[in-house]
Amino acid sequence: MEFSQSVQHLIRENEPLAPLTWLQVGGASRFYAEPCSLEELRCLVADAQRLGIPFRLLGDGSNILVRDAGCDGLVINLSSAELSSITVTENKLICGSGARLSHAISHAVGAGLAGIEYLAGIPGTIGGAVVGNAGVKNCDFGSRVTRVRIIDSEGLTSDLERSSLQFGFRHGNLDGTVVVEVEIGLEPTAREELTRRMQAAWIVQRAAQPPSGTRGVQAFVDPDGASIAEVLEEAALKGYTEGPVALSSEFPGFLVVNGVASSDQVLALIGKVTQSVHARTGIQLQPQLRIW
Template sequence: MTALTEEFSDITRSDVPLAPYTWLNVGGPAQLFIEPRTREELSGVIAACQRDEIPVRLLGGGSNLLVRDEGFGGAVIHLAGEEFTSVSIDGTTVRAGAAAALSHVISQTVNAGLAGLETLVGIPGTLGGAIRGNAGGRHGDIGQFVRAVDVITSEGKEFTRQEDELAFDYRHSSINELVIVSAELALAEEDPDSLTRRMRKLWIMKKAAQPLSFQSAGCIFKNPRGLSAGALIEQAGLKGTRVGQCEVSDRHANFIVTHDGATSDEVLKLIDLVRTQVSEIHGVQLELEIQVW
């Protein structure tokens, strides 16, 4: 790994704990932690990892991620430069870096009188993560607004996916390249005041129903077709169930809350317990929405 660390020494650190970068705040270190500041650096890092056969993961907002206690034996790339967090608006077109916080993109578009993203209020993470997993809720998903996505492959090659190369499904997109760099979205004009009122109403409803003030990730499980994962878990009597220092939220059963001293292993055991119970009681196999490294 010496060639990579020498070539990008000013943006590379070793054995960096990943827990603070995740919403669950558990998990071990990254063998290498690299923070490219420009697209050129990013492409160079990816190409170097490919050349040296170093496993790579991209870390976004960490809101739908569980890192195992042993950490990740490879390179974790974290987009840190301004180029990856900028947001610009031209008419009804929004262009934003993938590392921009989704909440920031939402507030910028609402202030500009552009409708569409306000229904996503309260969803954590970055724009890139939201697009890759087609984040959304009962009022709609982000995919319907995405028109183009700049990506970089695992070989370090850059290209743009246009509308006909983009497909979105429930918590899924057709984007399988290593990195989403930026995206273009098309929204619709609407009165900023009415948008703000709608966004605040949705935020209040979400805040009342989810454990947003606690140490938790987004939803742990995908909703099975036509069903609610949270309702299935609650009906199985699992609200408040604990394993060590983590528990099923008593506010919304599709959230797991971690307390100080919690480990990734405890979260995984609780996930397995929930899956087993829901399968036995309802005959439904829950599928993870979060990623596990």
């Protein structure tokens, strides 16, 4: 497998992916790279296309379950400084897709710009947030996005303007693209007020999440008109446990892993919960977690 000389030094083989995800389960990636620049990223994408290697983009791994067999392709991690920059221009924030959502929020609040402070406490990167349209009740990331820069299969960049972007509840039309930059449109507002909103959102969000260090994720999307917590309660599945995998009883909606677990065990629990909820309530749960 011959990657271009300019990126060969970046390629690692059989890289374990579990430590790079919140659930910390699953296998390795056949190829793995952390490009340091846009040029290297372009080259990796073009190489993968030329060599017929499937590739995936990794953000913070807070919404990914890697299968035990791992990924037979190239995983590209965009966490380098150049791909994670954040700049403020007038009423806009321009973020590299590897930037953390929390850093983008702090920059916006510091610049007195309102619109994303309500998302404080959601883990992950700008890339993950725009692809999955991360959000909280009544506020989603997509509604603030004014432009997205992507790289096509030949490694060329192009801009998707607002009119060609679609965002729904925890999804959008950017799946399968390579997002490198996101422009966020915001409104000038007093910094003190924004700090207050950001802190309030963070406290509410963190109080609903398992404590730091817990291997917990949101496995399902809230079904139409209901919260996943209510649905699990109604189906008497709160706290449902199989071996090392459980639905948290303390933090409704979170799937948690304790000790040694396989990806198959996580998938088995997700499958059983989906079936039981359907049988008991008629609701068809949709996964939030991306299965790799």
